[in-house]
Amino acid sequence: QQQVKQSPQSLIVQKGGISIINCAYENTAFDYFPWYQQFPGKGPALLIAIRPDVSEKKEGRFTISFNKSAKQFSLHIMDSQPGDSATYFCAASKGSARQLTFGSGTQLTVLP
């Protein structure tokens, strides 16, 4: 009930390509869905977040697509750059508290 499943585990993309990472959740009470970016030796940093009342949110090269009926959401990174190479985590929580349930992470490598 509390799981968030993330795929793929790893992803290799050419510079300029589109990176797509998918997540699925089970708990319909979740109402906050953030994506975090983590570099080695660093803490996760918030990239972008969405609530279920919208189907898409875009910030710069990063877009979240949200499908409430399918209980799925995805991160699209347009024009991927080598500097985007990092581990990406989706997460979910409910209410104002931030007891986030994280996905298992996707290691993205963008080739120059």
Add this chain to the structure above:
Amino acid sequence: NAGVMQNPRHLVRRRGQEARLRCSPMKGHSHVYWYRQLPEEGLKFMVYLQKENIIDESGMPKERFSAEFPKEGPSILRIQQVVRGDSAAYFCASSPGSYNSPLHFGNGTRLTVT
């Protein structure tokens, strides 16, 4: 405006010793969360605290682990009688607690139990 500060960055303990991890939230943040990250895995929620109160400790092991966030000073995650399985990165995060407020993470403490 300093972010979430965690110390030490690296901590090595022998089996059976105690580990104390400290977290100073961002200025103005009164909500603190602790997460644990095992190698090659996502983060797992451990405990959620507000000043002087534990709000939710559902993710914390029942034995050997405790957390506090006193009125003055940093939040402390304490692990007694550490075992090798406690080796992980422990991350603290803070928020101001309002409905749309995001979580800001520190850079973690890497605990190694030998």
